[in-house]
Amino acid sequence: MIDVRGLIKRYGSNAVVNNISFSVAEGEIFGLLGPNGAGKTTVISILATLLHPDGGAVSISGYDVTRQANRVKPMIGFVPQDLALYPTLSAFDNLSFFARIYGFKGKALSDKVESSLDMVDLRNRAHDAVQTFSGGMKRRLNIAAGLIHDPRVLFLDEPTVAVDPQSRNFIFEHVEKLKRAGMTILYTTHYMEEAERLCDRVAIMDHGEILALDTPKKLIGLLASGLIRVKLPSDKVPVVAAGARDLPHVREASSQDDVVKIVTDDPLSTLPALIRLCDARSAAMLSLEMLEPNLETVFLHLTGKRLRE
Ligand SMILES: Nc1ncnc2c1ncn2[C@@H]1O[C@H](COP(=O)(O)OP(=O)(O)OP(=O)(O)O)[C@@H](O)[C@H]1O
Numbered sequence: 001m002i003d004v005r006g007l008i009k010r011y012g013s014n015a016v017v018n019n020i021s022f023s024v025a026e027g028e029i030f031g032l033l034g035p036n037g038a039g040k041t042t043v044i045s046i047l048a049t050l051l052h053p054d055g056g057a058v059s060i061s062g063y064d065v066t067r068q069a070n071r072v073k074p075m076i077g078f079v080p081q082d083l084a085l086y087p088t089l090s091a092f093d094n095l096s097f098f099a100r101i102y103g104f105k106g107k108a109l110s111d112k113v114e115s116s117l118d119m120v121d122l123r124n125r126a127h128d129a130v131q132t133f134s135g136g137m138k139r140r141l142n143i144a145a146g147l148i149h150d151p152r153v154l155f156l157d158e159p160t161v162a163v164d165p166q167s168r169n170f171i172f173e174h175v176e177k178l179k180r181a182g183m184t185i186l187y188t189t190h191y192m193e194e195a196e197r198l199c200d201r202v203a204i205m206d207h208g209e210i211l212a213l214d215t216p217k218k219l220i221g222l223l224a225s226g227l228i229r230v231k232l233p234s235d236k237v238p239v240v241a242a243g244a245r246d247l248p249h250v251r252e253a254s255s256q257d258d259v260v261k262i263v264t265d266d267p268l269s270t271l272p273a274l275i276r277l278c279d280a281r282s283a284a285m286l287s288l289e290m291l292e293p294n295l296e297t298v299f300l301h302l303t304g305k306r307l308r309e
């Protein structure tokens with residue numbers, strides 16, 4: 001349904017999207033995960049025909065998003081990261097505005113707007129100005145606006161930022177409902193637990209590149225039963241990394257700056273052995289972390305950075 005090949009976007013000499021490729025099957029929820037500035041919004045804006053790429057090719061249902069934007073637009077719904085709503089207008093008037101753009105008129109228009117308000121549970125606030133809404137209510141209305149023309153593909157850019165827990169759950173359940181109805185969804189977030197719950201496959205992005213792409217389960221499987229990270233004086237890093245490879249249950253040990261990272265099948269037996277190893281090599285541990293396998297830890301493992309610092 002979505003095909004991205006060698007996509008590049010530059011600002012000046014800075015490639016903020018640097019040759020990325022992925023495809024999304026019909027009915028799939030695909031997650032783009034990454035920290036601030038990774039390039040998620042840039043990618044989604046290109047896919048939504050709002051931004052021109054500097055290289056590569058992107059097609060949706062076989063239509064090129066740059067050369068055939070007019071064929072693409074009716075098929076896609078876009079829920080932007082920055083709310084696209086008129087604050088002084090009511091929820092009803094906001095949705096009427098978007099419905100009119102897509103050619104709804106008269107009774108079909110008011111029926112569509114009312115069913116959309118029902119869908120996001122805002123019928124009882126239909127005639128209040130949007131500026132009186134909570135963050136979660138605005139987000140829900142923004143989603144209704146993106147869906148007003150019954151698109152086949154939906155782009156959701158960080159739909160749960162600044163949202164209360166109740167609206168957050170509502171949004172999750174709604175996304176799951178859309179998936180059951182067969183919609184193809186591209187979802188960006190920097191909350192790994194959301195991606196674990198919702199996405200069939202995820203691409204982990206950083207600095208405009210895809211570092212890993214797979215199902216959440218397979219990505220988490222990269223970490224076996226857990227990850228141990230030990231920070232050491234830099235001259236001790238190579239010797240401890242080498243020794244760690246021979247410790248019990250260790251699958252992989254490598255270094256990342258002044259950290260030795262160890263993937264293990266049994267953290268509880270690897271840990272004391274690691275402490276003995278450091279002791280034997282006179283390597284003073286500056287910090288030691290044991291992390292359970294989840295997408296957050298996968299990200300740390302791949303980039304050496306936490307998603308939210
Ligand atoms: N119009 C622009 N001019 C120059 N640089 C830009 C422009 N738009 C985005 N960038 C840069 O491109 C990079 C990627 O930005 P983008 O908004 O795509 O990231 P993101 O992954 O969506 O981040 P966030 O999680 O903060 O939303 C950033 O370094 C940003 O500063």
Ligand SMILES: [Mg+2]
Nearest residue numbers: 040041042081
């Ligand atoms: Mg963004």
